[in-house]
Amino acid sequence: MKGLEDITSRDVDFAKWYTDVVTKANLVDYSNVKGSMIICPYGYAIWESMQNILDKMFKETGHENVQMPMFIPESLLNVEKNHIEGFAPEVAWVTHGGKDKLEERMCVRPTSEVLFCDYYKKIIKSYRDLPKLYNQWCTIVRWEKTTRPFLRSREILWQEGHTMHATKEEAIEETLRMLHVYEDFQRNYLAIPVIIGKKTEKEKFAGAEASYSLEAMMYDGVALQNGTSHYFGDGFAKTFGIEFLNKENKLVTPFQTSWGVTTRMIGSLIMVHGDDRGLVIPPNIAPTKVMIIPIGDKEEITAITNKISEDLKNNNISFKVDNSNKTPGFKFADAEVKGYPVRIEIGMRDLENKEVTIVRRDTLEKIKVKTDNVIEALNKLFPEIQDNMYKKALKRRDEMIYDAKSYEEFTEIAKNKPGFIKTNWCGDTSCEDKIKDDFSMKSRCLIEDEEISGPCVCCGKEAKYRLYFGRQY
């Protein structure tokens, strides 16, 4: 790894900055398999960290993990019309097994609603079988033409929850519960503020009755959809003929949800917190919280390095020691590009005062700490860093949210200011389409908690909703 200084400034060329950071921090690498990326150890460790926390949250809310088939026979994908229309253009088709042509071709799952429905039809017979709260961690495939690391890829690592409920109310409650689990996770672990809300008819998931999303704003003002939670009503269930005997011994149809997040969240983590020196990873999600950098190999330095390592281990604080034969300057830069929440520099000058230097990645502040007080200092620092990162991201995002009352105002903002635009909207897809055509901005989600005052920003008719618009990744 050479040329850590070669990261393009994020204010000069954000797209180039992103690619530089992703590769210089060794999160991903390009493969010779067109459209697929390689997730390198550090990138995968971040994903594992996300998985561990989310999986615990899913289990605490009563969900169980399963593993469904990865192939969907064409006839099964065809059962739900809206769904197949949404996904058919982008699935990978398996046509041969060894030398034999398959009687029926199968696609690699682009999502698993139909597989879960097909299974639920078999196992849901009585109200006693409900709710079914299943989740799976897996890889899905969507045959994208253009790809970008973590943002758009043919292979996507994700989790997909698929649940069935006896009543509409329970299913809606579940849809919102998981939306809030995601919000909680992104706020408290990723330090990312998200706007949550309902998608418009145009933007909702193929086959869903209502879709909710988590919209994060990147440093450049562009939106990244950080997760979705869908309420299906009984649409899929009716199509698949899923029925159960309720408490009154009547055959009725259950209500369904699905919800998912992907490795896109890593892209979000990079683009919300990263700076011109590289990644900045919040302590609560960092797979390695501390990088220890011994300066030189004198006996005292090795002794203190070992002592602090031991202390960190005993306190369950994840850490690594950079014992490579690079220069200290290189090691500092490397720790910065990787975005470890803090690094600890152990050098002779500090040791004369029985001190080491802790460097915060978020502020680059240097803090001298007595060698005996390292753990205490870190335990105080981590929540501070986490909090600071969230507040900084929140401030920047809020400064980039605008309100447009008229189409002129919308045009002015859309052309000059990156960020999200709040509007009044009549509810017609044609107005959404016009804004998309004029400014390449899609609706993000409805705003539930604001009063509507004024007409639709586009057509001037009566407004029925408040709506966010924004460009997106």
Place this chain on the structure above:
Amino acid sequence: MKGLEDITSRDVDFAKWYTDVVTKANLVDYSNVKGSMIICPYGYAIWESMQNILDKMFKETGHENVQMPMFIPESLLNVEKNHIEGFAPEVAWVTHGGKDKLEERMCVRPTSEVLFCDYYKKIIKSYRDLPKLYNQWCTIVRWEKTTRPFLRSREILWQEGHTMHATKEEAIEETLRMLHVYEDFQRNYLAIPVIIGKKTEKEKFAGAEASYSLEAMMYDGVALQNGTSHYFGDGFAKTFGIEFLNKENKLVTPFQTSWGVTTRMIGSLIMVHGDDRGLVIPPNIAPTKVMIIPIGDKEEITAITNKISEDLKNNNISFKVDNSNKTPGFKFADAEVKGYPVRIEIGMRDLENKEVTIVRRDTLEKIKVKTDNVIEALNKLFPEIQDNMYKKALKRRDEMIYDAKSYEEFTEIAKNKPGFIKTNWCGDTSCEDKIKDDFSMKSRCLIEDEEISGPCVCCGKEAKYRLYFGRQY
């Protein structure tokens, strides 16, 4: 769930017993996707338990997780001749993305040697880049014609380690290190005794220089290969043109290994320990160590159930409470079919003596324990159960290993006694083939630590090896 009593006796029809247990314990279910199974929550929880422990062992031995593409372009699969011959007949081919025919078809990975080699060629340039110790958890696909839950399936959940080393010695050391990590895991967590050894030329992995396997014996005397570790020499690396500058600044080729275990281990767990009442899961791998069964819903019973639940939680002992409205008899049978290491029955009669009843799944022994001593009793019981299960499995296995000095003796044993047969062997594949043709027995692995006395069991020529034979799943 009805008819727990309907499990076929394992001594009457072992194959039927296996299917009964797998489905009645809700480990898997059959899907409408031909060749693929659904792993249900309890089955998946067992796999997660295995993953957690193994992943920790891999990381402790210096390995890092990555995620490679799941597709292999045909030209890349074709690079290594032996490898393609081994796998081409059983891969799934993707030929279309959406409506477009691909310029080059791709298979879903049946294993990832070629993907790792292609990547290692890119990133290994200097001795400083070595060793590379990568592992990945993923799903692979092999287009099998006939399938059986956990034993033979088109989709296989597994991990595959792929490592590169500067020297032959280091690579061989790694091959054996991981073989022993697997052995340790299977012995100490799965309570399964395994025979480890080198495969013959005929049975080794397509493209490997040497393959080692872990051979477990099922209750019916049939072998299940519980994992493999391969040494590739520099064969693949040469074919792929992987070279690095060594310390002497010379361009040389690195040496390679790969190693893997799959959900087959769940099949092994079932067939080594299970009995006519269902599964028996060793405590060290059980996702749920204790099932609490309150008998009735009197206040005292609920109070003690809550107290014991709290104690278990505080002591990090995994447990569940069966609060369903089934009869106690049904709940006991259900706990037995699921194979929880112990169940705790909480009933009024016991409570009069301030006691509860702990029932060991391995021996079905009932133990009265004071309500205050439950944790103490369990902490003593779990290692006892673990140890007892291992010893029982070891004893049975050893009783079913025979030694055959002549072909007559071999024939006699092969026809009448299930199990493994030790032989002297000349080293010729033709002798291996003859035994396979005559008795449907394949060689399992070479025996390293026994003296060769006598001629080849098959041809009568001088023997060079000691070798295990056995029928296999």
